[in-house]
Every structure is written in C-alpha cells, then in structure tokens.
Amino acid sequence: MWTLALACAFFLCIHLMISGTSMKEQIIAKIGGVAYYILFSLFSIGGLVWMCIAFGIALGDPMNVVLWKSGPFLRIAGLFGNFFAFLLVIGGLTTPSPTNLLALHKLPDKSIYGIVRVSRHPVLAGIGVWALTHIVCNGNLAAWIFFSSMLALCALGANNIDRKRLALMGDVYESIKRRTSIIPFVSIIEGRTAFAPEELGVARMLMAVSLYSAVTVLHELLFTGRAI
Incomplete structure (x- = not known):
C-alpha cells in the first residue's frame, strides 16, 4: 500500500x-x-x-481495507458515468479548444464550441469523471488512493492551465473563462452559455459509443476485473 x-x-x-x-x-x-x-x-x-x-x-x-460496498444501483450509475467520461474525452480530443496545445499558437475560430460548452477542459473533466466513478464504485483503500490521485491531478491541472492561459492571453481568455466552466454543465446551468447538442457531432458520439462498448466488454481481459 x-x-x-x-x-x-x-x-x-x-x-x-x-x-x-x-x-x-x-x-x-x-x-x-x-x-x-x-x-x-x-x-x-x-x-x-x-x-x-x-x-x-x-x-x-x-x-x-474495504471502506464501503457498492450495490447494483451504484454499479449501474457507474456505467453511465463512465460512458459520459468517454464522451467528454473523445469530444475533447477531436474538437478545437482554447485549452489544448494548438491554442498556444492560434485560438480556434470558434473558441466556445461543441464539447467546450459542457466543459472548458473536456479531456481532464472526462478523466475526472472516470476517476470519481471508480472511487464511488470501488470502495477500498487502494482504489481511493489511486483514483483520488487521478482526480486531484485533473482538478489541479485544469486550474494550472487556466492560470497559464490567462497570463498568456489576458482578457481574451478571461472572456472564455466567464462563459465556460471546468465542472461539466455548470456554465450551462448558470446560463453563461447555451447547450448545442448539434455541435457535438454524430461521428464523435459514435466513436465514443464504440470505444466505450469495446472497453466495457473487454474490461476484465484488459484490467483483470469486471467493468464497475
């Protein structure tokens, strides 16, 4: 340990x-x-x-030590949580974003578009959701240490990226921050931006569904344990 x-x-x-x-x-x-x-x-x-x-x-x-045991409800919720995590990660990797490395050279034409409306750091948010889901559904000390570390890295990493982008881009990035959020859907719920599902892209969603299904089916083979 x-x-x-x-x-x-x-x-x-x-x-x-x-x-x-x-x-x-x-x-x-x-x-x-x-x-x-x-x-x-x-x-x-x-x-x-x-x-x-x-x-x-x-x-x-x-x-x-076992801190808690997850019942069927938590495991079903975990499957949905992991699916949402895949949507965030795949969407984040394939959508131009003001927080990815390419934005250091040139901001995308539409700085707030698609999955960025859901989270300004979609990849980190997706990994964070995945980590949180595994913490909830695997209530033992080893899982708590491992996945909490990943969750902390995502949260602190997102804030670190914001700090660097703000220092580099000034008011331009401050405007992006005001209209988006790190935690998924917060900016939409607060009315700072609108949710536009048509911007997510059918191909991205199908890719996320395919990869999620493959990992779920092969989870025990790949990671020596069943999915959630």
Missing part, C-alpha cells in the same frame, strides 16, 4: 511541482525544450506504469 502511495505522490509531483511551476522554464533553460519534453514524457509514462503495477499489488494487500 505504501508503494502505491509513493507512486501516486511521484506522479502528482512531476506534473504539479515541475510542469505546473516556474521550475519547468528553469529546466528548459538548462537542458533545452526537446530534452525536457523527452525526459518529462519518460518520467510521466514511467510514473503511470508504476502506479498501475502498485495498484494491482495493493489490491491484495492486507492493508487494503
């Missing part, structure tokens, strides 16, 4: 204490941008692999 906690702490630190601070610029100034991104990618992949291996081991650890 302690190995899992250490792996999660390492993964969070390299993203929030290095990538999310001025330390990143200091390292780039010393070793160059290409070397930094190669090393950061290697550390990130290594940290994630370490987390996954440690999580698998921690599931059989005597310290892995």
Whole structure:
C-alpha cells in the first residue's frame, strides 16, 4: 500500500511541482525544450506504469481495507458515468479548444464550441469523471488512493492551465473563462452559455459509443476485473 502511495505522490509531483511551476522554464533553460519534453514524457509514462503495477499489488494487500460496498444501483450509475467520461474525452480530443496545445499558437475560430460548452477542459473533466466513478464504485483503500490521485491531478491541472492561459492571453481568455466552466454543465446551468447538442457531432458520439462498448466488454481481459 505504501508503494502505491509513493507512486501516486511521484506522479502528482512531476506534473504539479515541475510542469505546473516556474521550475519547468528553469529546466528548459538548462537542458533545452526537446530534452525536457523527452525526459518529462519518460518520467510521466514511467510514473503511470508504476502506479498501475502498485495498484494491482495493493489490491491484495492486507492493508487494503474495504471502506464501503457498492450495490447494483451504484454499479449501474457507474456505467453511465463512465460512458459520459468517454464522451467528454473523445469530444475533447477531436474538437478545437482554447485549452489544448494548438491554442498556444492560434485560438480556434470558434473558441466556445461543441464539447467546450459542457466543459472548458473536456479531456481532464472526462478523466475526472472516470476517476470519481471508480472511487464511488470501488470502495477500498487502494482504489481511493489511486483514483483520488487521478482526480486531484485533473482538478489541479485544469486550474494550472487556466492560470497559464490567462497570463498568456489576458482578457481574451478571461472572456472564455466567464462563459465556460471546468465542472461539466455548470456554465450551462448558470446560463453563461447555451447547450448545442448539434455541435457535438454524430461521428464523435459514435466513436465514443464504440470505444466505450469495446472497453466495457473487454474490461476484465484488459484490467483483470469486471467493468464497475
């Protein structure tokens, strides 16, 4: 269990204490941008692999106490939650967004469009929903540590991106922030933007449905455990 906690702490630190601070610029100034991104990618992949291996081991650890048991209702709700997570991630990866890397060079023609109306950070929001769903439906200590770390990374990462974009784009990004939200649907519920389902795209939705169905069916084979 302690190995899992250490792996999660390492993964969070390299993203929030290095990538999310001025330390990143200091390292780039010393070793160059290409070397930094190669090393950061290697550390990130290594940290994630370490987390996954440690999580698998921690599931059989005597310290892995059961905090709560999820009944049929929670498991059914978890399936819907995971489906929504897939919609957010696939939509976010395939829709021009003011928060993705391409926006550092040029904002999309329509800065608030499609899935961005639901969340200004759709990919991080989707991973966050996935993590929260797994926390609720897997009420043991190992799952709580693993998925809470992912949820924290998404929440802190989204705020970190907002801070950087605001410093870079000023009032332009401030206007985008006022009309959108990090948490899905909050800006729509508050009336700061309108929901436009036709902008989501049929192809994106079909892709999300297909990938979700494949992962759900193959979940036990891929991750040695049933889906939720």
